[in-house]
Amino acid sequence: MPRTPLIAPSLLAADFARIAEETQRVADADWLHVDVMDAHFVPNLTLGGPVVEAIQAVSPIPLDCHLMIEAPERWAPGYAELGAKNVTVHAEACTGDPRGVARDLRAAGALAGLAIKPGTPLEDYVEILRDFDTLLVMTVEPGFGGQSFIADVLPKVRRARELVDAGHLQVFVEVDGGINADTIEQAAEAGADVFVAGSAVYGADDPARAIAALRAQAAAALTG
Numbered sequence: 001m002p003r004t005p006l007i008a009p010s011l012l013a014a015d016f017a018r019i020a021e022e023t024q025r026v027a028d029a030d031w032l033h034v035d036v037m038d039a040h041f042v043p044n045l046t047l048g049g050p051v052v053e054a055i056q057a058v059s060p061i062p063l064d065c066h067l068m069i070e071a072p073e074r075w076a077p078g079y080a081e082l083g084a085k086n087v088t089v090h091a092e093a094c095t096g097d098p099r100g101v102a103r104d105l106r107a108a109g110a111l112a113g114l115a116i117k118p119g120t121p122l123e124d125y126v127e128i129l130r131d132f133d134t135l136l137v138m139t140v141e142p143g144f145g146g147q148s149f150i151a152d153v154l155p156k157v158r159r160a161r162e163l164v165d166a167g168h169l170q171v172f173v174e175v176d177g178g179i180n181a182d183t184i185e186q187a188a189e190a191g192a193d194v195f196v197a198g199s200a201v202y203g204a205d206d207p208a209r210a211i212a213a214l215r216a217q218a219a220a221a222l223t224g
Ligand code: DX5
Pocket: 010, 011, 012, 013, 033, 035, 066, 140, 141, 142, 143, 144, 145, 146, 147, 176, 177, 178, 179, 196, 197, 198, 199, 200
């Protein structure tokens, strides 16, 4: 079955003084990616629950919350409860078995996502991922927008796609970091189907056109 690419603009690259308008500029996208950083798991601080709740109230598209925080078991379900479509925690940040947080996220009505940093092996989490809906393969070190895509992680994307195609896993395979017109095709060919793009969308003169162009490139690479 041909996969349909989902495009998820990252609000991290938007103008935070105009969040409501910035969500409207990407209304044609599939998910709005919201990067929650706590200055502990990553060396940067962004926003948390109250601001995400305000974004949820105005966003024309579903929220994809990427939690780059310590103790995600404690905080993640709150993002599901406020209505996020998908809530992703980092495998490296979980203190216990990540399947517990997956269960809590699903119980609160969200898709459950597990993220792995570039240096984290996929094989350590294959069985655990059977309880998740989304695998986020980081294609940069988490913490900042505008970094260069790390092509060395593509074998993990390929392996994840094999596991999905073989029926072992049922997850979206999401890539995040450095996704733009020069890199999206490689990521799609390797097997990704959700594409986070911050600078490539909000840095464009016309974000709606950038979204359409990225979607067309990914769709061509997925069917080709
Ligand atoms: C990085 C964040 C990304 C970031 C992507 O830690 O998780 O979502 O916003 O930004 P670009 O697309 O500019 O690399």
